[in-house]
Amino acid sequence: MPAGSVSAAPIGVFDSGVGGLTVLKALCAQLPGESFVYLGDTARLPYGTKSAATVTRYSLKAAEALAEYGVKCLVIACNTVSAFALPAIREHSGAVPVVGVIEPGAEAACRASRSGHIAVIATEGTVRRGAYQAAILKLRSHARVSAQPAALLVALAEEGVCNGAIAESIARYYLAPLFREDLPGSPPDTLVLGCTHFPMLADAIRAVLPPQVAVVDSATTTAAQVHSALATAGLLKPAGTAAGAGAPAVRFLATDDAGRFARVGSRFLQRPITSGEVELIDL
Amino acid sequence: MPAGSVSAAPIGVFDSGVGGLTVLKALCAQLPGESFVYLGDTARLPYGTKSAATVTRYSLKAAEALAEYGVKCLVIACNTVSAFALPAIREHSGAVPVVGVIEPGAEAACRASRSGHIAVIATEGTVRRGAYQAAILKLRSHARVSAQPAALLVALAEEGVCNGAIAESIARYYLAPLFREDLPGSPPDTLVLGCTHFPMLADAIRAVLPPQVAVVDSATTTAAQVHSALATAGLLKPAGTAAGAGAPAVRFLATDDAGRFARVGSRFLQRPITSGEVELIDL
Numbered sequence: 001m002p003a004g005s006v007s008a009a010p011i012g013v014f015d016s017g018v019g020g021l022t023v024l025k026a027l028c029a030q031l032p033g034e035s036f037v038y039l040g041d042t043a044r045l046p047y048g049t050k051s052a053a054t055v056t057r058y059s060l061k062a063a064e065a066l067a068e069y070g071v072k073c074l075v076i077a078c079n080t081v082s083a084f085a086l087p088a089i090r091e092h093s094g095a096v097p098v099v100g101v102i103e104p105g106a107e108a109a110c111r112a113s114r115s116g117h118i119a120v121i122a123t124e125g126t127v128r129r130g131a132y133q134a135a136i137l138k139l140r141s142h143a144r145v146s147a148q149p150a151a152l153l154v155a156l157a158e159e160g161v162c163n164g165a166i167a168e169s170i171a172r173y174y175l176a177p178l179f180r181e182d183l184p185g186s187p188p189d190t191l192v193l194g195c196t197h198f199p200m201l202a203d204a205i206r207a208v209l210p211p212q213v214a215v216v217d218s219a220t221t222t223a224a225q226v227h228s229a230l231a232t233a234g235l236l237k238p239a240g241t242a243a244g245a246g247a248p249a250v251r252f253l254a255t256d257d258a259g260r261f262a263r264v265g266s267r268f269l270q271r272p273i274t275s276g277e278v279e280l281i282d283l
Numbered sequence: 284m285p286a287g288s289v290s291a292a293p294i295g296v297f298d299s300g301v302g303g304l305t306v307l308k309a310l311c312a313q314l315p316g317e318s319f320v321y322l323g324d325t326a327r328l329p330y331g332t333k334s335a336a337t338v339t340r341y342s343l344k345a346a347e348a349l350a351e352y353g354v355k356c357l358v359i360a361c362n363t364v365s366a367f368a369l370p371a372i373r374e375h376s377g378a379v380p381v382v383g384v385i386e387p388g389a390e391a392a393c394r395a396s397r398s399g400h401i402a403v404i405a406t407e408g409t410v411r412r413g414a415y416q417a418a419i420l421k422l423r424s425h426a427r428v429s430a431q432p433a434a435l436l437v438a439l440a441e442e443g444v445c446n447g448a449i450a451e452s453i454a455r456y457y458l459a460p461l462f463r464e465d466l467p468g469s470p471p472d473t474l475v476l477g478c479t480h481f482p483m484l485a486d487a488i489r490a491v492l493p494p495q496v497a498v499v500d501s502a503t504t505t506a507a508q509v510h511s512a513l514a515t516a517g518l519l520k521p522a523g524t525a526a527g528a529g530a531p532a533v534r535f536l537a538t539d540d541a542g543r544f545a546r547v548g549s550r551f552l553q554r555p556i557t558s559g560e561v562e563l564i565d566l
Binding site for chain 1: 325326327333334437438444453
């Protein structure tokens, strides 16, 4: 394929469900001239409570499916997949750059933290894997990381209960133990939203945190890394071929229930998705 | 197989995950002389948000897997599967009796309700399918059924947040609209816990309901139906072959993450399950 046609190819974005749409939103904002193929493996979500072997097996199938769309770059917009399966996906993807969300999240956290004590909330799988802990310590070897699984926040975001007393009480349930003043050492000064669902709950989370705590997520930094990976590889879409002033073209693929994907996904992407736009595929 | 060896065979119990263990608990209490094989499809849960076609496909595979253990009866301890796939499973199971949880739950509700106005909380799939509505109306044609999906209650039960302010506030979030006094007609006098996870939250649910409301679930009535199906077919284990005073023998099968199944499942079954007891199988 000549270089010109590769740079015109879409960017593949993969998540277990709709959470990765918060990352797609950042990608669309930073790369408005590109087109995207988003795959949500809605038939087999959630990945956050599954074993490493299962997550890796599912993710490789998804990466293969996206490869068939000729993607020029693969964004793993799911923390659990990034934690468990990134090396395996990279190995199987050959020359196509693969960008996960853990390293960008860790980078954003290290940039935001003054004290070096960083809190992370994520799915059970991501926390158990120690993925953020490792990525942060690689960037800042004296950092201290306090990680907490926060499964109910995923369910709240899916259900659309993102603000108000219920969302805040559950945010407090997970965060109060991390930010207790009476623990040894100083409490964290930065919180990483280590699951792509959690930016939906950012207001409720901020409402229960001490005001000096910085809240970071992976989306913006991931989009910046994708931009840089494409620029380095000479794969950015030439300016003249961009779609123009409208929103970038996105093709939505799901493995189950187009209606639910469209309904819940519209909230996550903050623009309407109709169920007719969602193509069902088998993995 | 001679009749004696069939009656010595185990009872198969199927759920998408650990929720069905609340039904297994009732089965063990009412059929202490029997042995059980419990299969939780933990790799592909939750079923509650999946489409009918997907739920049916997964359930038939699970039923086939349990058939290989020579089960003499199959209990579908999952409301979503009972709502979507019971006819298909019955068709594939030949002479083996198949008992779901919806009809027993509907029967318990009709028995408990004086006014005939019955509220149901369940997963999105079960409510959308209208399964309880249909089963209740079949038993009591003038009944009125108000159904409400309550996805967060599943997440709460899995996370072990079963009592206290958070559980009650989420129970109130779903139940208050169903039991409003200012709606036309009288409010429901009975609430069906239409998901096998929900008995875990019974205290929190009762705490936010008007005291005169009866709360019913499927577990006890399902166990009674299984007893009666086995007795009718002459398949009850002969008294002399019962295991004795201990708990019935249960073989646990899961499709992913034995550790999590054991940890969360112990709470649901209200007896310890070790991860060594959980066999991983592929469907």
